[in-house]
Amino acid sequence: MNKKVLRTLEFDKVKEQLLAFASSSLGKEKVENLLPSSSLEEVQKWQAETDEAATVLRLKGHIPLGGIFNIRPHVKRAEIGGVLSPQELVETASTIYASRMIRQFIDQLVEDGEVLPILEEKIQGMAILTPLEKEIKESIDENGAVLDSASSNLKSIRTQLRMTESRIREKLEGMVRSKNAQTMLSDAIITIRNDRFVLPVKQEYRGHYGGIIHDQSASGQTLFIEPEAIVQLNNSLREWKLKEQEEIEKILLELTLKVSDHAVELIEVVKVLAEIDFMFTKAKYGKTIKGTKPIMNASGIIKLHKARHPLLPIDEAVPNDIYLGEEFTSIVITGPNTGGKTVTLKTMGLCTLLAQAGLQVPALDGSRLAVFSNVFADIGDEQSIEQSLSTFSSHMVNIVQILKEVTHDSLVLFDELGAGTDPQEGAALAISILDTVYSKGARVVATTHYPELKAYGYNREGVVNASVEFSIETLSPTYRLLIGVPGRSNAFEISNRLGLPEDVITHAKGHIGTDSKQVESMIASLQDSKRNAEKEEKEARELMRQAEKLHKDLQKQMIQYYEKEDELNEKAKIKATQIVEKAKEEAEEIVRELRQLRIQKGAEVKEHELISAKKRLEDATPQIQKKVKAKSSQKTARTLKPGDEVKVHSFNQKGSLLKKVSDTEWQVQMGIMKMKVKESDLEFIKGEKVVESKPLATVKGKDFHVGLELDLRGERFENALVRVEKYLDDALLAGYPKVSIIHGKGTGALRHGVQEFLKNHRSVKRVRLGEAGEGGSGVSVIEFK
CATH class of the missing domain: 3.30.1370.110 (Ribosomal Protein S8; Chain: A, domain 1)
Known part of the structure; x- marks a missing residue:
């Protein structure tokens, strides 16, 4: 990607903001080297990484990325035989610990059911180096001091060192507390010169203590003397310190060798940590700008929904819908310099660069962006004083280079195309340049003051006019992009509101040709039509939303109604059955008594009469039929067609078929309700009934929903x-x-x-x-x- 374009579109400023979100020097290094890619596959991979990191931030709000260092130089030095310093070893252990914390964090998310394939794959590439981390931490504390526990020999040496130092202090403190000390010493303190303990002795008493003079004060009145009584002890202390240093070097060498043994694994850990830090750097930036993951394509299609310029404050930037590459491949934004045209160009260009760099874009979900092999931009005043070029010449030098390099998969942005020269010649040049770029199949967006280019948008297939809305009432731009509507000059309206006399404006209008007046009138009509259309679309969407809610409420209510009806019917039948069962039991008892009477008293009660009476009682018992559930194996009697009358088993209701919505489902009208029903749940009743779909309510208007x-x-x-x-x-x-x-x-x-x-x-x-x-x-x- 052309570095000049990155600077023109302020991609470098985005990178500066990104740096603030990196948790380590590794992440910052990746940000500094970040460039947009022209490979669709690579861009999609980067976008997926950023999106997965954003998912983690949404779920947890953070990721443990502290304690990561760039230990690659340490590892390389260990490999070539150098000895690492305690601080370098501490940074190595800290980085290993950070990799372990990140692994545990991601593993826990996966155990909780989150799908994080990219992060899972990355942490699998990090070796588990806990033993090395433990050895370093047992030998060196977090401040870089080698601990006594690093080796038994070091512990023994330091014990002797502390004992010797204690004896030296004890002897010197005895001298300081002696009765002559106040007279002979400049100050009653023990100090150190050249790593040896000394006393500050006045010049005139230099011979009293004997020993070695190590230093004197600036005035020469005080000498720092190592008394003869502690010279041997100081020598012994020096020897122990040398032994301590030797042992420390031995410990550091052993730890360095172990780092060298794991050099390959450590370099891989650093690489993965850098990638993870960079993923979350991009995700944190996306969260700050309220960004979303764009859908990438290689077809040159751009569809940005409510896009904002990434570098403008969220509460100040005006969101715009920007689309290009399907119905048209060129946009010409005309109209006066009221503000907003250049921002629109930069918004489209910078959002494209962000997406191709794997960053989220400040637009709504579902926005689409293309991967271009090159993005070209001629924006702003690039006048070169050193080259003694005018603004026009400077722009032309840039445009000539663009025309040499532009291809069918390029995005070209021209700001004030043809400006800085004679209007007629400038307009003609602008039209020719646009034709050349269009003929090469590139996507192009250009802004211009020239009214001639308004006709260009109407006369060329694949080209559309656009403008940035201007409010006459407030005399300021609204910064809303109006695609399909060319810009108006608004000069007369603005002059009138600013107080220019009416007769001056009328006289000025007389100098405008009929064609120009008609064009301005047409543009004003287009703007009004577009505003009305947007307002009506908004109202229609609200009505549709209310109608959908009402439809869902009705469906829910009807289902509850039918379920309650079935429940009450079954309860009633069960109760009736219980009553009849009780009556049958009583009847059985009566029949038994009659038989007993016939046997005992010879009553004339015939057997067939008893059987007949019992049969009548049994017939009176209601049969409970449970609601038949639809089975997948159930077949309809014939091939169903729209208009057929059917029975819906799951609701025990009749309905009419409206249309087939899939291989296994029909849309069925049951009273005022339309529902999708599986074909296996339908039973054919009557065919070829013409059904007209009725609205949910006969009263129109949103107040009656x-x-x-x-x-x-x-x-x-x-x-x-x-x-x-x-x-x-x-x-x-x-x-x-x-x-x-x-x-x-x-x-x-x-x-x-x-x-x-x-x-x-x-x-x-x-x-x-x-x-x-x-x-x-x-x-x-x-x-x-």
Whole structure:
């Protein structure tokens, strides 16, 4: 990718922001070397890595990345025979520990059921070097000091060293506390010169202590003398320190050799940790800009939903929909320099570079971006004083280079194309340049002041006009991109609002040709039409959302109704059966008594009459038929067609087939409800019935889409009763059998008042408080008559 373009589109500034999110020098090194890729496969891989890291941040909010160091130089030096310092060994152990913590963190997420294939694969590449980490930490503390426990010999040497030092201090303290010390010593302290213990003795008493003079004060009045009595002890202390240093070097050498033995594994650990740190650096940046993972393609298609410039504050940047590469491959943004055109160019260009570098983009989910082999940009005033070039010449030098290198898989961004020269010649050049780039199949976006290019967008296939909206009321740009609408000059309107006399404006309008007036009028009409279309689309989406919610509520209510009906029917049949069974038992008892009477008293009761009576009793017993569940093996009697009348077994209801939605499912109309039903759940009844799909409600308008609940929380009592009365009328009109009113618990005053009102309502059959799953005493459930 051209480095000049990276600078022009401010990709370097993004990298500066990225550096702040890196947890180690390894991550920072990866950021500094980051460049966009022109390979679709590589970009998709990078995007998947960033997305997986973002998933972890969303779940946990962090990842343990502390304590990571770039130990590659240490490992290399260990390999060639150098001895590592204690601090270098501490950094090595810390890095091993960090790799272990990251492994445990990711393993735990995977055990919890999270799918993290990229991170799983990466941690598998890290060797487990816990024994080496343990050995280093047992020998060196976190400050880089070699511990006594590093070896038994070092412990013994340090014991002797401390004993010798203690004896020296004891002798010197005796000298300092002597009765002549205050006279002969400059200060009653023990100090060190040249790694040997000494006393500060006044010049005139230099012979009293004997021994060796190591230093003197600046004035020469104080001499730092090692008394003769401790010279031998100081010599002994020096010997122990040399032995200590030898033993420390021996310990460091042993640890260095062990690091060298694991050099390959350590280099791999560093590599993986760098990749993981870089993944989470990109994910943290994406979270800051509220970025999303773009869908990448190699077809030159760009579809950015509510895209913002990454370097602008989120609360200031105006989001825009930017699309290119399907219906058209070139966009010409015309209109005055009211602000926003250049930002739009940079937003598209920088978002493309971010995506190709594996970074998330500040746009809504589902945005699509293309992988280009090159991105070219001629943006801003690049006048070169050193080369004595004008602005126009400087731009032309850049454009000439672009035309040499542009290919079919390039994105080209021109800002103020053809500016800086005669308007007619500049417009002609701009049209020719755009034609040349378009003919090569590249994707191109250009901004211009020239009105001639408005016609260019209408006369060329694959080219579309666009503009950045300008508010006449506030005399400022709104920064909204309007694709399909060329820009207006707005000069007369702005001048009028700023107070320019009307006669001056009228006179100026007289100098404008009829064609120009018609074009401006057409553009104004297009802008109004686009605004109205957007407003109507927004209202239509809201109506659609409400209709879908109502449809789902009705489906849920109907299912509950049919289930309750079946449940009540079965309960009634069971109760009836119990009554008849009881009657049968009594009848059996009577029959037994009759037989007994016939035997005992010879009564004229014939056997066939008894059998007949018993049969009549059995026939009176109702047969309980349980709801037949649809089975996958059940077959319909004939091939079903739209318009057929069928029986839906799972609801025990009749319906009409509307259309087949898949190989195994039909859309069925049952009363006011449409549902998807499996073919195995249908039984053919009657064919070729023409069915017209009816809307959910005959009353139009969003005010009459009634929900199954009314929320009164926070309402005053009088207002609440007015809303309840209207809601009940609307629910009755919609044909609901049951609705709920949410009044909350609170003091109970609103609940009591609403329930009293409902009990006296002409259409209410029953009122009850909600059950545990319905909201409890904070909800009243109403059944209509």
